[in-house]
Amino acid sequence: GENVEQHPSTLSVQEGDSAVIKCTYSDSASNYFPWYKQELGKGPQLIIDIRSNVGEKKDQRIAVTLNKTAKHFSLHITETQPEDSAVYFCAAQKGGRRALTFGSGTRLQVQP
Amino acid sequence: GAVVSQHPSRVICKSGTSVKIECRSLDFQATTMFWYRQFPKQSLMLMATSNEGSKATYEQGVEKDKFLINHASLTLSTLTVTSAHPEDSSFYICSASFRGHALNTGELFFGEGSRLTVL
Numbered sequence: 707g708e709n710v711e712q713h714p715s716t717l718s719v720q721e722g723d724s725a726v727i728k729c730t731y732s733d734s735a736s737n738y739f740p741w742y743k744q745e746l747g748k749g750p751q752l753i754i755d756i757r758s759n760v761g762e763k764k765d766q767r768i769a770v771t772l773n774k775t776a777k778h779f780s781l782h783i784t785e786t787q788p789e790d791s792a793v794y795f796c797a798a799q800k801g802g803r804r805a806l807t808f809g810s811g812t813r814l815q816v817q818p
Numbered sequence: 819g820a821v822v823s824q825h826p827s828r829v830i831c832k833s834g835t836s837v838k839i840e841c842r843s844l845d846f847q848a849t850t851m852f853w854y855r856q857f858p859k860q861s862l863m864l865m866a867t868s869n870e871g872s873k874a875t876y877e878q879g880v881e882k883d884k885f886l887i888n889h890a891s892l893t894l895s896t897l898t899v900t901s902a903h904p905e906d907s908s909f910y911i912c913s914a915s916f917r918g919h920a921l922n923t924g925e926l927f928f929g930e931g932s933r934l935t936v937l
Binding site (some may be wrong): 738740742747748749750751752755762795805806808809810811 | 933
C-alpha cells in the first residue's frame with residue numbers, strides 16, 4: 707500500500723519567517739495530495755491540496771509544490787504568524803473517494 | 819463547505835462497556851465514510867471504510883467484532899467500540915466523501931473527532 711513520509715517532525719520559526727514541510731510518497735498511482743492543519747483536540751482542517759496534473763498551487767501565504775517524478779510534495783507557509791502554530795499533516799490518495807494515507811505530522815511552532 | 823459532525827466529542831466510560839460514536843454529514847450525502855484513530859502525538863491511522871448499505875471494510879489489524887461500523891443511511895455512520903478497554907482510549911475521527919462530486923476530486927471532509935477515555 708501507500709506509504710507517506712513527512713519531515714521534519716517539529717519545526718520552530720520566528721514570526722514572519724517561512725516554513726517548509728516536505729513529504730514523499732511511495733505509490734506512483736497516487737494523484738491527490740492534500741495538506742491538513744490540526745489544532746489540539748480538533749479534527750484536521752484542509753488548508754490546501756494539489757492534484758497530479760499540477761506542479762504548484764498557491765493560496766495567499768500557503769503554497770504546495772509537487773514533483774511527480776521524485777514522488778515528493780512540499781508545503782510552504784510564508785510570513786508565518788503565531789496562529790499558524792499547529793500540527794500539519796500531508797496525505798496522499800489514489801483515486802477519488804478512497805481513504806487518505808497520512809504522513810506522521812509536523813508540529814509547527816511560530817515564535818512571536 | 820461541507821460539514822461533518824461527530825457526537826459525542828468526549829466520552830469517558832468504564833472498562834467493559836460499549837460506546838457508540840456517530841458521524842453525520844450535515845449538508846451532503848456521503849456514499850463513503852472513513853474512520854480513523856489517532857493516538858496522542860501520532861498520525862491518523864485508517865481503521866475502516868464504510869459504504870452505505872454494505873459491510874465495512876476493515877484495515878489489517880483492526881478487529882471488526884470489536885469496532886462495529888454501521889452506515890445505514892447516506893448521512894449517518896456509527897462506530898461502536900464494544901467491551902472497551904483502556905488501550906482503546908484514543909481520538910476517533912470520521913471523514914466523508916461527497917456523493918456525486920462533479921470532479922470526483924477525492925476531497926474528504928473531516929469531523930471534529932471524538933475523544934474516548936476508558937477507565
